[in-house]
Amino acid sequence: MAFSIENPESNASIPTGENAGQYRSALIVLTSLFFMWGFITALNDILIPYLKSLFSLSYLQAMAVNFCFFSAYAIVSYPAGKFVKKVGFHKGIVAGLSIAAFGCLLFVPAAHFKVYALFLAALFVLASGITLLQVSANPFVTILGEPEKAAMRLNLTQAFNSLGTTVAPIFGGVLILSYLSSADNSDAGSAVQLPYLLLAATFFVLTLLFWKVIKLPQINTEEPNTESQSGASAWQHKHLVLGAIGIFVYVGAEVSVGSFLINFLGESHIAGITEHQAAKYVSIFWGGAMVGRFVGAALMTKIAANKLLVLNSFCVFALLLVTILAEGQLAMWAILSVGFFNSIMFPTIFSLALNRLGLATSQGSGILCLAIVGGAFIPLLQGAAADIYNVQFAFIVPLVCYLYIGFYGFTGYKYKLNKA
Structure with missing residues (x-):
């Protein structure tokens, strides 16, 4: 629409x-x-x-x-x-x-x-x-x-x-x-x-x-006829399809991390705090995303959006690796720092995926919005992993998601039209 x-x-x-x-x-x-x-x-x-x-x-x-x-x-x-x-x-x-x-x-x-x-x-x-x-x-x-x-x-x-x-x-x-x-x-x-x-x-x-x-x-x-006027459906744009997958895994990973924060911080070998106390740290996680949005906007005047996406995804990957392997304050602050680097990912993936779509932009935007449903499925995978193994190891699920986001910023964003 x-x-x-x-x-x-x-x-x-x-x-x-x-x-x-x-x-x-x-x-x-x-x-x-x-x-x-x-x-x-x-x-x-x-x-x-x-x-x-x-x-x-x-x-x-x-x-x-x-x-x-x-x-x-x-x-x-x-x-x-x-x-x-x-x-x-x-x-x-x-x-x-x-x-x-x-x-x-x-x-x-x-x-x-x-x-x-x-x-x-x-x-x-x-x-x-x-x-x-x-x-x-x-x-x-x-x-x-x-x-x-x-x-x-x-x-x-x-x-x-x-x-x-x-x-x-x-x-x-x-x-x-x-x-x-x-x-x-x-x-x-x-x-x-x-x-x-x-x-x-x-x-x-x-x-x-x-x-x-x-x-x-x-x-x-009024809705333009996307396919007849542009000569191509949004689905024929490879970078749009890969971007939709990026939105799917990003929203899913962000929601998963946020959803497990309180239980993770309650683990005795991490922080051992109550749910009430942990809620304050969840605010730090989301507050970091708010600050990161302003910092990221400033950095984008100097650094290409796809390169900043790769840098941020690498940082989150490293932080999640520390979260999985470390204990105590180190693991706690590693997972809380993820929010700061999450900040620019959604709008950056969104804009890169819509690049050069022309009149197919509206259709592409609808596809990307539909991909937000990743927030429904990825947390289920992390939940299953937490039940089978433990809460800490379950962060392997969003870690894999951020690997894909790094791939998209490195090469997946590049424009390519698949001929039908």
């Missing part, structure tokens, strides 16, 4: 004059959505050890949290695109916020009845709302202001996404994981009710704002 900006001479898509203040307000609210996306995703890192302890799950069973959350990207994205095309982006945002709020509310009966399947269902509904929000809201960021500052606005919103991933573990550690070590099992079962009720209220307020207060510009959603 392609998004294009209406001609500013024919409508009010680009804010000018007295409308500028109104659209600045819209951008602020849209930016809050990016914060919420990051927050919800990182909160899963808290939810996984909580549910594992509450239901005495194996690591493989606990990774079903990621499977249900990220499978929504694969299942919901296409129908969400069709829905938004029919009703418009503004109503799509309202619908996405409403579904996300409903998903948060479902955590209340799930906690009351203590049924793991209900938690997973609530997560899928929540992720479905987030997916619809992303399909609806992303295009507006590029047009809410002067066209020459579109890249700056996108970077700003992404920074708030990283801020959400940094804050969420602290929030979850205080309101959720503290119950595991200080309360009986009955209280622990209801620990998620308050935080997810607060999230539901936040989504509900945002729904009202977009429904009644915020006015958004119109966006033309």
